[in-house]
Amino acid sequence: MPTAYSDLVKPELLSQPIYQPGKPIEDVARELGLDPNSIIKLASNENPLGASPKAIEAAKSALDDVELYPDGGCFELKRSLSETLGLEPEQFIVGNGSNEVLELLGHAFIGPGDEAVMGKGAFIVYKLVTLLFGGTPVEVPMSDFTHDLNAMASAVTERTKIVFLPSPDNPSGTANTAEDIRAFALGLPEHVLFVLDEAYAEYLENGPDLRDLIAAGRKIFCTRTFSKIYGLAGLRIGYGYGSAELVSLLNRAREPFNVNAIAQAAAIAALQDREFVGDCRAANEIGRLQLEAGFAKLGCSFIRSFANFVTVKVGDGMGCFQRLQEMGVIVRPLAPYGMPEWVRITIGLPEQNERALSALNSFLNS
Ligand SMILES: Cc1ncc(COP(=O)(O)O)c(C=O)c1O
Structure with missing residues (x-):
């Protein structure tokens, strides 16, 4: 019997859970046949204003x-x-x-x-x-x-x-x-x-x-x-x-x-x-209020966030993630965190937030 690599590696590696990152734009574009430029990623809490x-x-x-x-x-x-x-x-x-x-x-x-x-x-x-x-x-x-x-x-x-x-x-x-x-x-x-x-x-x-x-x-x-x-x-x-x-x-x-x-x-x-950081903080606050108001209008409960994302209850988190992805909006499903009814949405630019809300609306009504 040849020795398998799994016999050789440290045992803790075999049971090590795999980290699931936010889905990259290129993967979604490839899988769904979408134009990468039409996709927005609100899945990894990146800064929508870029860097200084x-x-x-x-x-x-x-x-x-x-x-x-x-x-x-x-x-x-x-x-x-x-x-x-x-x-x-x-x-x-x-x-x-x-x-x-x-x-x-x-x-x-x-x-x-x-x-x-x-x-x-x-x-x-x-x-x-x-x-x-x-x-x-x-x-x-x-x-x-x-x-x-x-x-x-x-x-x-x-x-x-x-x-x-x-x-x-x-x-x-x-x-x-x-x-x-x-x-x-x-x-x-x-x-x-x-x-x-x-x-x-x-x-x-x-x-x-x-x-x-x-x-x-x-x-x-x-x-x-x-x-x-x-x-x-x-x-x-x-x-x-x-x-x-x-x-x-x-x-x-x-x-x-x-x-x-x-x-x-x-x-x-x-x-x-420091000025760039201040501008980003201010823009984030405006975006947070925009998303929160949108969620409230859609009847979704959300967790008050002190960061650059908002976690919102959508019913079927995985279904929501998939539906939004088809509409070119990548969010993060939270089943791996024991929250299958929730998704996490990074606070984006005003137009990105609007697009996320409108995609969420369409998911909720589908
Ligand atoms: C709470 C927290 N800590 C640490 C990190 C790791 O960030 P990085 O390795 O990009 O510095 C993240 C990234 O999402 C995070 O959310």
């Missing part, structure tokens, strides 16, 4: 030097982050998307027998990372689509290595209050690392600020991304910040040139264009 023109310019200039390896230590970007967030450059780690930073936590902390606590229905990567490294995800039911911090605290055991909390959450869009998150962080036992995922932080007013707790030596690590409000999802760049000691440990698990030079250059310029 300054970031695009910086990315183009960086192309001049592509024969050189990038700066593996992301020196300039960390300096910009340090100025922006008032932390030391050594407190930042940059990744190929914040997804990679989350994975580095798995490399560094999770092994068989270890537990990671997370909300049931939270961003699925926490669970995937925990399983990938042979750990046990402890999924805590959410309350009214919001992370139940008391229940999460109660789920912590001596085996818990990490507690993951996204705020705002994806896919619900809900956010715990800054005060509650702070109290939660302070109440966790000393042996637990609290990871606050701030992928949508720039959309949130009065979000939590745990920098003083990090300075005081609390085991806290926050992750952020350039994929959302900065509009650089295609370049894959995100970062985390915490104590310099934690960051130096994570760096041991990091591949030497994990972040490409074009992404680094674009991120530095993006960070500096």
Whole structure:
């Protein structure tokens, strides 16, 4: 009997769930015979306004030097982050998307027998990372689509290595209050690392600020991304910040040139264009109100979102996803998150939102 690859790979890989990304425009165009230019994608919480023109310019200039390896230590970007967030450059780690930073936590902390606590229905990567490294995800039911911090605290055991909390959450869009998150962080036992995922932080007013707790030596690590409000999802760049000691440990698990030079250059310029970020935040707010008003008119309940998407109850989420796709509107069905009656719609430009609402209307009346 020849040996199969499945006999050779690590057992946890065989049961590893597969991440289902938002469907790319090209796939939908190919499958349904549609013109790619007629399709809008509101499925991955990308920025409909694109990226700052300054970031695009910086990315183009960086192309001049592509024969050189990038700066593996992301020196300039960390300096910009340090100025922006008032932390030391050594407190930042940059990744190929914040997804990679989350994975580095798995490399560094999770092994068989270890537990990671997370909300049931939270961003699925926490669970995937925990399983990938042979750990046990402890999924805590959410309350009214919001992370139940008391229940999460109660789920912590001596085996818990990490507690993951996204705020705002994806896919619900809900956010715990800054005060509650702070109290939660302070109440966790000393042996637990609290990871606050701030992928949508720039959309949130009065979000939590745990920098003083990090300075005081609390085991806290926050992750952020350039994929959302900065509009650089295609370049894959995100970062985390915490104590310099934690960051130096994570760096041991990091591949030497994990972040490409074009992404680094674009991120530095993006960070500096505060005006663009402000414009995006304002446009997002208008789009949110537009979608919410449209959903209300259609009689659909929705979850109040603090991010750049709205999750709406449509009855048959998969059916809605398929019907809207045929009409050239890609949204995200939420059955993989245990919400089969819901879809998540990224807040788009006004005309895109209008198109999504009109497609939803047609689905509901079909
Ligand atoms: C809550 C949350 N965290 C992290 C990520 C990962 O983003 P990226 O890897 O593009 O930085 C996402 C992406 O959708 C997200 O929704």
